[in-house]
Amino acid sequence: MTQETPQWRPRLKDIANQEELFTSGQRLCAGCPAGSMARMAMHALPRPKNTIVSQATGCLEVASTIYPYTAWRVPWMHSLFENAPANASGIEAAYKARKRQGLEDDIPDLLVFSGDGSGFDIGVQAASGAIERRHNFLYIIYDNHAYQNTGIQRSGATPKYAWTTTSEVGKKEPGKLLWKKPIALVYAAHDPAYCATASVYHWRDFMKKVRKGMEVEGPAVIHVLSPCHRNWRYPEEQGMQMAKLAVETCFHPLWEYEGETRKYILSAPSRVFALKPEKKKPVEEWLELQGRFRHLFRPKRRDDLIADFQRLTDEDWAFIQKLSNMG
């Protein structure tokens, strides 16, 4: 990796003096890490006064912009579940046209937020098209593992054996029967300028990735894990710890893909577990803290299902290690 400019390092003392662009008073559930995630992203912007946010439907959109109010101090746009990246490409095209006519002298940075319902299922074709057309925007998918906003329906992001209201636990079915979509790999296969996974607990890592994704010329995608205590059923103050454990069990490994070199690189919080595999925790530790996996432990412990979950996690982790030449 050859970089002429030194990489931006977030320092809390400097960031704390910046203006808050995502304000208080929004209606997210108490303890929802999506609020922290949005704040971290807004504090990492290279040009905060010259950024436009386009947002897909999701918890963050519904809670932060109840008509006619808004919690965002930046120009902000929402249309539907499926077209947040298409909106962003339209905004960029409009600014380009106005620049050509001499009406604007600058094209603003574009930031797209979407939840996992939009990023994994409904909005894939718009995102895929926008990346293919090489629009200059950053697409942040915050993943809380289901459609939490409409009442916990399963999505492509829900892991196997998780309880949701549309994958009920009963005698015949132990929750959802299918594994999670590897969405960051799907977008990385589009060969964007930058693609990464992140978690809300590792704020420094996440903010560096946001800055990198905004500064790079061309499309960038970040898949960030943001736990939800209403579906996952953990005490609300443990949100950051759940995100941390997901990284420590290698359920959600952190890596980045650079379009320039076409290389997959494991990020520091996950590289530890590739170099020292004995530090990696069994995924059972993460599962037993969550109420949505309670049927794997009570009333009867289902060792076969836990072993299956561990096998799928290990397969994904081995694949990422292989991609990044660390395995």
Place this chain on the structure above:
Amino acid sequence: MTPLKRNPPNRRFTCITYPEAGAMGLTGDWRIFRPVVDKEKCTGCQICWMYCPDTAITMDENNKPVFNLEYCKGCMICETNCPVKAISRVRETEAEAAVEK
């Protein structure tokens, strides 16, 4: 881009509210537990400020956290993530008495 302006005071009906803190109302009454900081123990690392989902923490001139109780929803993420355990919780109904003490 042009800077944002506040609502003109003489217009009674506007479709757009300009963004400001608490444009959607206060969220402090959601709280069950109130965070209380021990300023002796606090090292000023600002981790609570970074993790607060509600932007309810500001840092004072000594770099110690101040909680904005109008917006703090009492999620206690700051308490769980404090590396030196300087933040503790007080039940909201007992908070007034505890603060006076």
